Amino acid sequence: MNEKKLKSILEKIHDKNYDCMILTQFNNIRYISNYAPTSFAICLLKDDPIILTSSMDKELAEKTSEIPVEEFKSFNELKKLFEKDNFKKIAIESSISISLFRKIEGNWDLNIEDFLEKERMIKSKDEITKLEKAAGISHKSFKELNPMKKREDGFTEWELAYELGYLLRKNGAEKESFETIIATGTNSSLPHARTQNKKLQTPILMDWGCKAEGYCSDTTRTFVYSEKQEEIFDIVFEAHNKAIKSVKAGIKSCEIDKIARSIISEYGYEKNFIHSTGHSLGLDIHEIPSISKKDETILEKNMVITIEPGIYLEGNFGVRIEDTIIVGKNKAEIIGNLPYSI
Amino acid sequence: MNEKKLKSILEKIHDKNYDCMILTQFNNIRYISNYAPTSFAICLLKDDPIILTSSMDKELAEKTSEIPVEEFKSFNELKKLFEKDNFKKIAIESSISISLFRKIEGNWDLNIEDFLEKERMIKSKDEITKLEKAAGISHKSFKELNPMKKREDGFTEWELAYELGYLLRKNGAEKESFETIIATGTNSSLPHARTQNKKLQTPILMDWGCKAEGYCSDTTRTFVYSEKQEEIFDIVFEAHNKAIKSVKAGIKSCEIDKIARSIISEYGYEKNFIHSTGHSLGLDIHEIPSISKKDETILEKNMVITIEPGIYLEGNFGVRIEDTIIVGKNKAEIIGNLPYSI
Numbered sequence: 001m002n003e004k005k006l007k008s009i010l011e012k013i014h015d016k017n018y019d020c021m022i023l024t025q026f027n028n029i030r031y032i033s034n035y036a037p038t039s040f041a042i043c044l045l046k047d048d049p050i051i052l053t054s055s056m057d058k059e060l061a062e063k064t065s066e067i068p069v070e071e072f073k074s075f076n077e078l079k080k081l082f083e084k085d086n087f088k089k090i091a092i093e094s095s096i097s098i099s100l101f102r103k104i105e106g107n108w109d110l111n112i113e114d115f116l117e118k119e120r121m122i123k124s125k126d127e128i129t130k131l132e133k134a135a136g137i138s139h140k141s142f143k144e145l146n147p148m149k150k151r152e153d154g155f156t157e158w159e160l161a162y163e164l165g166y167l168l169r170k171n172g173a174e175k176e177s178f179e180t181i182i183a184t185g186t187n188s189s190l191p192h193a194r195t196q197n198k199k200l201q202t203p204i205l206m207d208w209g210c211k212a213e214g215y216c217s218d219t220t221r222t223f224v225y226s227e228k229q230e231e232i233f234d235i236v237f238e239a240h241n242k243a244i245k246s247v248k249a250g251i252k253s254c255e256i257d258k259i260a261r262s263i264i265s266e267y268g269y270e271k272n273f274i275h276s277t278g279h280s281l282g283l284d285i286h287e288i289p290s291i292s293k294k295d296e297t298i299l300e301k302n303m304v305i306t307i308e309p310g311i312y313l314e315g316n317f318g319v320r321i322e323d324t325i326i327v328g329k330n331k332a333e334i335i336g337n338l339p340y341s342i
Numbered sequence: 343m344n345e346k347k348l349k350s351i352l353e354k355i356h357d358k359n360y361d362c363m364i365l366t367q368f369n370n371i372r373y374i375s376n377y378a379p380t381s382f383a384i385c386l387l388k389d390d391p392i393i394l395t396s397s398m399d400k401e402l403a404e405k406t407s408e409i410p411v412e413e414f415k416s417f418n419e420l421k422k423l424f425e426k427d428n429f430k431k432i433a434i435e436s437s438i439s440i441s442l443f444r445k446i447e448g449n450w451d452l453n454i455e456d457f458l459e460k461e462r463m464i465k466s467k468d469e470i471t472k473l474e475k476a477a478g479i480s481h482k483s484f485k486e487l488n489p490m491k492k493r494e495d496g497f498t499e500w501e502l503a504y505e506l507g508y509l510l511r512k513n514g515a516e517k518e519s520f521e522t523i524i525a526t527g528t529n530s531s532l533p534h535a536r537t538q539n540k541k542l543q544t545p546i547l548m549d550w551g552c553k554a555e556g557y558c559s560d561t562t563r564t565f566v567y568s569e570k571q572e573e574i575f576d577i578v579f580e581a582h583n584k585a586i587k588s589v590k591a592g593i594k595s596c597e598i599d600k601i602a603r604s605i606i607s608e609y610g611y612e613k614n615f616i617h618s619t620g621h622s623l624g625l626d627i628h629e630i631p632s633i634s635k636k637d638e639t640i641l642e643k644n645m646v647i648t649i650e651p652g653i654y655l656e657g658n659f660g661v662r663i664e665d666t667i668i669v670g671k672n673k674a675e676i677i678g679n680l681p682y683s684i
Contacts, residue, residue: 038534055616056533059656094441099454101440112441158511165507169500174536179517191398192380194516274397314401 005119006032010047012115013091019108020082021045021091021115024100027283028093028116030214035065042072044081052078075103082108091115117288121280123302127215128326131282131304134173134217135324135335138210141167147204147223148342157182157195164208173210177217177285181207188222188318191275191310203229203317209285216285218306219338220322232269232311232319237340239263239309240321243277243291247307247325247332253295260309261293269311278306281324303327304335347461348374352389354457355433361450362424363387363433363457366442369625370435370458372556377407384414386423394420417445424450433457459630463622465644469557470668473624473646476515476559477666477677480552483509489546489565490684499524499537506550515552519559519627523549530564531660533617533652545571545659551627558627560648561680562664574611574653574661579682581605581651582663585619585633589649589667589674595637602651603635611653620648623666645669646677 009032013021023029023043030036032043033051038060041053052072053061061069072078082090083106091113092101101110123131144167150160161180168176183193185201193205202225209218224233243260257277264273276292281304289297291305299305305327310320321340325332351374355363365371365385372378374385375393380402383395394414395403403411414420424432425448433455434443443452465473486509492502503522510518525535527543535547544567551560566575585602599619606615618634623646631639633647641647647669652662663682667674 038536058616059654060532060534092440095439097437098434098440098443099436101443102454112444162508162511166504169504175521190402192402194380274400312401 005124009045009115009119012113012119013045016091016113018089018091018111018113019046019085019087021113022096022104023093023116025093025095025116027214031116031120031283033065033067035061035067035069036214037061040072042078043067078104079106082106114288120282120287121289121297121303122300123282123304123326127282128302128304130213130215131217131324131326132335134177134210134212134215135219137168137171137173137212138208138217138219139336139338141171141173141210142206142208142219142221142338144171147200147206151200151204154199156197156199157184157187158197160200161195161208164206168208168210173212174214175211177209177211177281181205181220183207183318186315186317189312189314189316191312191318191320202226203319205318205320207320207322214283216281216283217335218281218285218308218322218324219336220308220310220320221338221340222319222321223342224319229317229319232313232317233321235264235267235269236309236311236319236321239273240307240323243307243309244323244325244332244334247299247305247327249299249301249327249329251299253289253291253297253299254293256291256299256307257293257295260307264309264311272311272313273309274312275310278308278322280305299327301327301329347466351387351457351461354455354461355387358433358455360431360433360453360455361388361427361429363455364438364446365435365458367435367437367458369556373458373462373625375407375409377403377409377411378556379403382414384420385409420446421448424448456630462624462629463631463639463645464642465624465646465668469624470644470646472555472557473559473666474677476519476552476554476557477561479510479513479515479554480550480559480561481678481680483513483515483552484548484550484561484563484680486513489542489548493542493546496541498539498541499526499529500539502542503537503550506548510550510552515554516556517553519551519553519623523547523562525549525660528657528659531654531656531658533654533660533662544568545661547660547662549662549664556625558623558625559677560623560627560650560664560666561678562650562652562662563680563682564661564663565684566661571659571661574655574659575663577606577609577611578651578653578661578663581615582649582665585649585651586665586667586674586676589641589647589669591641591643591669591671593641595631595633595639595641596635598633598641598649599635599637602649606651606653614653614655615651616654617652620650620664622647641669643669643671 183205188205207220239260260277278291280287308322312318525547530547549562581602602619620633622629650664654660
């Protein structure tokens with residue numbers, strides 16, 4: 001754990017007069033402690049932080065956590081801890097379930113605070129190194145995959161995804177950062193298409209990523225085969241390039257989305273760009289801010305975001321192009337230099 | 343969707359005077375509609391149910407849903423719908439996040455109800471067929487894997503897991519139902535061990551499953567190599583067998599847990615059985631009831647549960663044996679007949 005980051009979060013907790021912040025999200029606990037839970041765990045984040053784990057996870061937690069670990073007994077025991085320390089005001093994550101919320105209610109205020117999400121927006125040098133490592137593995141594996149050759153060899157969508165997964169692991173990834181999308185033919189018009197048991201058709205849309213030391217990569221390429229597909233590709237590529245060119249510290253997320261969307265609109269495809277322009281990523285594949293119509297976040301140096309415009313012609317085909325970029329003071333830097341066509 | 347099940351849930355909604363139940367859990371929506379969301383979606387479950395999806399998911403939803411689909415616009419629009427229909431009392435899932443809960447608060451009561459979880463406990467004939475199909479693929483793939491031969495061939499843990507994943511898909515699975523656990527040597531003492539980049543050691547603990555038509559399988563085998571390992575294996579196997587023998591409609595979940603735990607305790611290993619005896623499964627890999635100390639659920643015919651006692655000797659090794667069983671009127675039926683040693 002980066003001491004500076006822990007200190008910064010504790011300051012926010014103190015500044016708003018919280019006695020403690022409760023963390024249950026696996027990646028928030030990992031971010032703070034280096035312990036990656038595999039089942040329910042809870043971190044009480046205060047000057048003397050503590051992690052409570054299931055008995056099943058205790059050995060793992062003790063081996064990896066930089067914060068003292070005890071066994072979680074019950075919510076009654078937890079509330080006794082709160083009472084003993086005379087907690088009056090506790091910060092909670094926005095993601096906790098309503099049933100967990102009910103279990104920890106008592107004579108104290110429970111307020112949603114995004115201290116962790118906000119802190120995690122700006123990546124440290126060490127985090128950027130890990131994000132670059134993940135992207136490096138991801139791109140190297142793609143080059144080794146040679147999808148065009150695999151198409152000639154009669155591979156199906158899931159076989160191609162599976163071969164890519166093998167290469168990612170062989171090259172040092174822990175696993176995929178999300179389920180690989182290999183969407184070919186008409187299937188490519190679904191942004192979140194599931195791989196099918198059918199031979200590769202055209203166009204070939206691939207959206208893939210991996211995790212290295214917990215950090216995610218995320219890349220999309222679409223390989224087009226007809227004039228119409230090329231025409232759509234060029235529009236998406238223009239939106240992608242101009243959006244990336246607009247990125248620098250100080251610009252709002254929604255402004256970047258607007259730039260990508262306006263180019264696609266110019267060509268008459270506004271209604272076919274059916275998702276946001278991008279998202280942050282780090283330990284999670286989707287973090288805040290999102291690069292979308294409604295997100296007013298002002299970008300800062302060392303945020304890491306994706307830019308991934310797309311056009312989807314229902315029942316026909318789709319094109320999406322995605323890179324992950326590091327926000328700089330005056331411009332953005334694309335991670336890696338993977339070609340857009342092969 | 344099974345009309346009978348939908349009717350049964352609607353009756354529960356009416357019986358407690360709810361105007362509607364809101365579903366957001368992907369597998370609850372799938373259970374009701376056959377549409378498996380890939381991003382945020384909401385189902386308003388009432389006499390004339392409706393599903394609201396992201397624009398990105400709309401094509402998929404329209405292709406697969408048995409319930410009418412519209413595009414989700416905003417929470418304000420959603421609340422206008424509630425107002426228009428004069429909703430006073432709305433049921434919600436226990437899993438919705440506190441932030442989503444806050445977004446849908448208004449001039450109506452929002453109460454947590456487990457109508458879906460309760461309905462999903464009892465599997466229909468069609469669901470049992472799918473669970474059996476998943477287990478069949480899972481066991482067939484294991485036999486084709488031949489882990490002992492792979493050990494001689496110098497496979498690492500992740501390579502073995504990856505090869506198994508290939509066979510699962512080749513044999514018709516959509517994907518793993520959870521991340522395959524291949525825990526060998528000292529790694530086996532962690533119930534949720536991550537696969538390592540190291541050659542297979544002994545004992546070999548494998549916990550794996552797949553999804554077929556959305557439904558999960560879950561099996562664990564441990565292959566032991568020393569006298570001490572065999573001794574522990576025999577105790578776990580006795581606990582496994584006696585727990586399964588005790589299962590029938592009418593028994594409480596916690597009583598089954600007690601039977602498994604008491605056998606392990608007799609041999610002095612109570613503190614080394616660090617998780618519950620089992621869990622239900624279906625569309626999700628963990629459903630209710632759990633087979634644990636505190637779960638008072640009375641088992642009913644056509645519940646499908648796992649029995650998976652284990653003993654973990656920290657820093658040394660662990661043994662777990664798991665089967666999935668169908669609760670019958672007078673006894674339980676193990677799905678498949680996969681051997682316990684090879």
